[in-house]
Amino acid sequence: MARAATTTDAFNAVAEPRRRQILDLLAQGERPVNDLVVALGLAQPQVSKHLRVLREVDLVRVRDEGRHRLYRLNAGPLRSIHDWLRKYEQQWNARFDLLDTVLADLKEEEADGTD
Amino acid sequence: MARAATTTDAFNAVAEPRRRQILDLLAQGERPVNDLVVALGLAQPQVSKHLRVLREVDLVRVRDEGRHRLYRLNAGPLRSIHDWLRKYEQQWNARFDLLDTVLADLKEEEADGTD
């Protein structure tokens, strides 16, 4: 088997930095493709392809306006990532390693009676 | 160019479900590889390979204990994901779509005077 498709879920879709940039831009409001092309400095086909991936995991929605296609953010699927991360929130400060060390030190002192 | 390596950053490392499972297991405490093998129902080499990826992005740390290698979680790098997500937290309820719709409706009514 190969790596899971980028369209599998939000985790995979968002692993690509350009796609995060696109979402960041769309967070400011609806935009046509060409706006994104300019803002990202990417070729238009690549942008369209990234948008397709984002559409497939429902991170963006489209609306046709004449010959333009206006993309907008749909942040909902990001919630699954946030939910998964929640259980780690208390651990990022690496406090636990520190705590371990401190506790070990205390235990030693207590055991050998050193000041 | 191909997809960014899984070892590029936490985003890519964590896109693989098995690796998230591994982190979930390690969240409960330090464990030797074989524990994970049993818990995941995966073959040992695959687990070692996933652990390598997680080590390379510093999401896990290792400690040698005789012939065992005890892996433990290092949640720090997850923070970068959380930080990126933060700007979207207020948008998950899709309230903005709703707002768009309402505003559009109001505009229409205002324009054509139809009740």
Added chain:
DNA sequence: AAACCATATACCCATAACGGAATACGTCAA
């Protein structure tokens, strides 16, 4: 030293990514 246990690495395969370039499609203007 030999046998054994725990883990890591090497090699193979099928799959798909991403960027580039060319082109197809759909809408609007003249």
Added chain:
DNA sequence: TTGACGTATTCCGTTATGGGTATATGGTTT
């Protein structure tokens, strides 16, 4: 209708994935 514009799709090449299986490495016990 023809042409221009905005966007999507197709095809290509390079790269690396993740699982499978075999094997290497390192520590422990006898």
